[in-house]
Amino acid sequence: xxxxxxxxxxxxxxxxxxxxxxxxxxxxxxxxxxxxxxxxxxxxxxxxxxxxxxxxxxxxxxxxxxxxxxxxxxxxxxxxxxxxxxxxxxxxxxxxxxxxxxxxxxxxxxxxxxxxxxxxxxxxxxxxxxxxxxxxxxxxxxxxxxxxxxxxxx
Amino acid sequence: xxxxxxxxxxxxxxxxxxxxxxxxxxxxxxxxxxxxxxxxxxxxxxxxxxxxxxxxxxxxxxxxxxxxxxxxxxxxxxxxxxxxxxxxxxxxxxxxxxxxxxxxxxxxxxxxxxxxxxxxxxxxxxxxxxxxxxxxxxxxxxxxxxxxxxxxxxxxxxxxxxxxxxxxxxxxxxxxxxxxxxxxxxxxxxxxxxxxxxxxxxxxxxxxxxxxxxxxxxxxxxxxxxxxxxxxxxxxxxxxxxxxxxxxxxxxxxxxxxxxxxxxxxxxxxxxxxxxxxxxxxxxxxxxxxxxxxxxxxxxxxxxxxxxxxxxxxxxxxxxxxx
Amino acid sequence: xxxxxxxxxxxxxxxxxxxxxxxxxxxxxxxxxxxxxxxxxxxxxxxxxxxxxxxxxxxxxxxxxxxxxxxxxxxxxxxxxxxxxxxxxxxxxxxxxxxxxxxxxxxxxxxxxxxxxxxxxxxxxxxxxxxxxxxxxxxxxxxxxxxxxxxxxxxxxxxxxxxxxxxxxxxxxxxxxxxxxxxxxxxxxxxxxxxxxxxxxxxxxxxxxxxxxxxxxxxxxxxxxxxxxxxxxxxxxxxxxxxxxxxxxxxxxxxxxxxxxxxxxxxxxxxxxxxxxxxxxxxxxxxxxxxxxxxxxxxxxxxxxxxxxxxxxxxxxxxxxxxxxxxxxxxxxxxxxxxxxxxxxxxxxxxxxxxxxxxxxxxxxxxxxxxxxxxxxxxxxxxxxxxxxxxxxxxxxxxxxxxxxxxxxxxxxxxxxxxxxxxxxxxxxxxxxxxxxxxxxxxxxxxxxxxxxxxxxxxxxxxxxxxxxxxxxxxxxxxxxxxxxxxxxxxxxxxxxxxxx
Numbered sequence: 009x010x011x012x013x014x015x016x017x018x019x020x021x022x023x024x025x026x027x028x029x030x031x032x033x034x035x036x037x038x039x040x041x042x043x044x045x046x047x048x049x050x051x052x053x054x055x056x057x058x059x060x061x062x063x064x065x066x067x068x069x070x071x072x073x074x075x076x077x078x079x080x081x082x083x084x085x086x087x088x089x090x091x092x093x094x095x096x097x098x099x100x101x102x103x104x105x106x107x108x109x110x111x112x113x114x115x116x117x118x119x120x121x122x123x124x125x126x127x128x129x130x131x132x133x134x135x136x137x138x139x140x141x142x143x144x145x146x147x148x149x150x151x152x153x154x155x156x157x158x159x160x161x162x
Numbered sequence: 163x164x165x166x167x168x169x170x171x172x173x174x175x176x177x178x179x180x181x182x183x184x185x186x187x188x189x190x191x192x193x194x195x196x197x198x199x200x201x202x203x204x205x206x207x208x209x210x211x212x213x214x215x216x217x218x219x220x221x222x223x224x225x226x227x228x229x230x231x232x233x234x235x236x237x238x239x240x241x242x243x244x245x246x247x248x249x250x251x252x253x254x255x256x257x258x259x260x261x262x263x264x265x266x267x268x269x270x271x272x273x274x275x276x277x278x279x280x281x282x283x284x285x286x287x288x289x290x291x292x293x294x295x296x297x298x299x300x301x302x303x304x305x306x307x308x309x310x311x312x313x314x315x316x317x318x319x320x321x322x323x324x325x326x327x328x329x330x331x332x333x334x335x336x337x338x339x340x341x342x343x344x345x346x347x348x349x350x351x352x353x354x355x356x357x358x359x360x361x362x363x364x365x366x367x368x369x370x371x372x373x374x375x376x377x378x379x380x381x382x383x384x385x386x387x388x389x390x391x392x393x394x395x396x397x398x399x400x401x402x403x404x405x406x407x408x409x410x411x412x413x414x415x416x417x418x419x420x421x422x423x424x425x426x427x428x429x430x431x432x433x434x435x436x437x438x439x440x441x442x443x444x445x446x447x448x449x450x451x452x453x454x455x456x457x458x459x460x461x462x463x464x465x466x467x468x469x470x471x472x473x474x475x476x477x478x479x480x481x482x483x484x485x
Numbered sequence: 486x487x488x489x490x491x492x493x494x495x496x497x498x499x500x501x502x503x504x505x506x507x508x509x510x511x512x513x514x515x516x517x518x519x520x521x522x523x524x525x526x527x528x529x530x531x532x533x534x535x536x537x538x539x540x541x542x543x544x545x546x547x548x549x550x551x552x553x554x555x556x557x558x559x560x561x562x563x564x565x566x567x568x569x570x571x572x573x574x575x576x577x578x579x580x581x582x583x584x585x586x587x588x589x590x591x592x593x594x595x596x597x598x599x600x601x602x603x604x605x606x607x608x609x610x611x612x613x614x615x616x617x618x619x620x621x622x623x624x625x626x627x628x629x630x631x632x633x634x635x636x637x638x639x640x641x642x643x644x645x646x647x648x649x650x651x652x653x654x655x656x657x658x659x660x661x662x663x664x665x666x667x668x669x670x671x672x673x674x675x676x677x678x679x680x681x682x683x684x685x686x687x688x689x690x691x692x693x694x695x696x697x698x699x700x701x702x703x704x705x706x707x708x709x710x711x712x713x714x715x716x717x718x719x720x721x722x723x724x725x726x727x728x729x730x731x732x733x734x735x736x737x738x739x740x741x742x743x744x745x746x747x748x749x750x751x752x753x754x755x756x757x758x759x760x761x762x763x764x765x766x767x768x769x770x771x772x773x774x775x776x777x778x779x780x781x782x783x784x785x786x787x788x789x790x791x792x793x794x795x796x797x798x799x800x801x802x803x804x805x806x807x808x809x810x811x812x813x814x815x816x817x818x819x820x821x822x823x824x825x826x827x828x829x830x831x832x833x834x835x836x837x838x839x840x841x842x843x844x845x846x847x848x849x850x851x852x853x854x855x856x857x858x859x860x861x862x863x864x865x866x867x868x869x870x871x872x873x874x875x876x877x878x879x880x881x882x883x884x885x886x887x888x889x890x891x892x893x894x895x896x897x898x899x900x901x902x903x904x905x906x907x908x909x910x911x912x913x914x915x916x917x918x919x920x921x922x923x924x925x926x927x928x929x930x931x932x933x934x935x936x937x938x939x940x941x942x943x944x945x946x947x948x949x950x951x952x953x954x955x956x957x958x959x960x961x962x963x964x965x966x967x968x969x970x971x972x973x974x975x976x977x978x979x980x981x982x983x984x985x986x
Binding site: 046048055070096112120139 | 521651652655659666670672678701704882888893898909934939943
């Protein structure tokens, strides 16, 4: 079962790349390939897209590459990380970096890494506070956080 | 205390702190907290350097730190856009130059309308962007260049330090007025343009970092694209003197979102006046080949409006204005 | 000889207590900055700019230079230990360096990386002293035409090495070329593939791309594949395994020397830089290796060469800056600004007018590299023990640093989203047999290639015959052609040999 899944997965990937190439070729064709004696904006994307379509298309018919068969627990771990990644992106904008990072880390640690809730909570809060302190206050990277802004009176 | 209670306690505290509005502090004179000065370009350029210089000097005059933050991207429009939508309390300002204000809004959609969404606090300097050729070039005056370009279409290869900027478009307009067809080579900045000029890949450049090559005798200036003459080069004519339609000012100023309170405007007019008239600033400007050129809020706004309208017309004539 | 006199002036200038102190501060800061992913020398240098206003110009440049090449030392540390490039230029070290760490050879990787950087730094200093000023004027002759020919050569090499691997690697080259076109078109100003997102107007950032494709994808790979492995890097069993042994040195000597020279020359070219130098070294080493299949699986040559190259290039980049006043990249641009504000205008006269600055900076790099190697070697032990943390704890923390790193590139959350997206894409590609390395190389080269080829054609009045008129460019293109034909020629000769009696 696992081998069949991985076999089709690699073909799907090649197909996706092929489609991207096709779309790219269309879009760059519209940008124009040649303009009064020299390449126009679309030339390189067009050539690259054609190559991608051809190469990825041929890759569909290759034998599957060596990959480790997927352990079904992996889906849970991966989903946990997917949620954490989403939280890393939107969290800081909605609730600020401190909370956003802490939430994302917590999800990653508890759901994906199977750490106990207490350990996950402790570490996520510590790492979040520590990193925001170092990067925002010490190094001046303007991580968005309304909480800290208020603290600093900005 | 049990961990759960502790957690609840922390959560409640956070919520309370979020909910308390910041303006419960007593209102005192502007400024009563640090000011953010956004520079919409990468660090190291003249915008960034002068902004940091001004920020350092302003700190002593205003009594509060002025913190410079770089927000580069899209030719300066990202940084300016972010300030135009911020609260008009005078604590978020942006340093501007000409292109994203008087040029770009005509050719692309920007997040701000320069005439409506910004308050012009003051201008502090202008720079030159002259038309230059190699010192041993066959061209001795700008007329030579124009005649050559007309009789040899496509043979004059030139580059600009700031594409789509005022000097670029003014030069295009000049070529067009003389029916000259030229080849513009796109480059990344004045440094690359000068390198290509010295290497023989170009015949002419329009850049603002001309001073060192000029001093070392590597280049010769033929004309100046702005209304202000090149420092120490009175014999170099400006496009305006030559009768070409547009000579935009390459100005550097400080700007904030629309509807800034009058006390903020006054405070910054005062700051810039003190800074621009100081010897320290004059010395710095000389080193980076800029001319201190103070304008207060009203005059600056007038100048910007004038340039904006004029550029709009030029761009429409060149067919480059957005539909 | 003028150079000798200059070097002596430089040494005495660099050895002054103030300059030594700020050299130390610079390289220490640089290493720290390099270790942190995403936070680059540019941000640090601009933060320190106001302080430099009050310094002597020589001291200012010595410190800023220290930050720059120090970052090259630090950048490789995270590349090796957690596969997240601390500096965009260190991304190549991720490939074999990380594999070495997974095999329990992290100490060796870190050690060879530090020593390679050191040796390259010293070689680069001597190169700068001996031929620097002469080569500066040679930069005039290396314009867009020549650079485009060089990049063509580079791309051909990448293609040839990828084709040995597979069709899939070639597809990655094509994808990389396509991705390099995202953003505002350099020539026409039109927007390509930006989908209305403002931050994409300036294109996809290589740092963000690298963090996503290499670092974040690795987190996902670990999440999916890990069963019993408790630590990301296997711990070495005894002290001796912590540092490179005689075999490692024997294998690494060639790559270090080749990488240093390659990096030195590439650093002189405007537009090339440390990143391209490390790519070039990797590609070169793979080409000359007796067994190229070891690359990607923990070949020490894949760490030694690129590390040497990127350090040599970071230092030699100061030659075009100081001799011509032309900053070859954004970081140098900031240094140029710092000098200008001090009233020092770098250019051809700087060598004669201010030898204390010119030669002082070059000489300070000797001291800087010395300080760095003394700092870094003990750090190897510290870092290796730091990462004995269990993966289950480390992986989310690495994800946090990737986030902060991607954000700090342009202070934008959009970059974080792009990095996360690239992480997912990178994971998908890697699980299905597609290697992201050629993608990244093609991405970087593609950008340079398109820009310089179009410039070249415009310079040639729209005709490709410009390449015939420029001897250097022509030579490079012929070399590229030879590289393409060589395997075919060899095959034909072999066939002849096997047929003839």
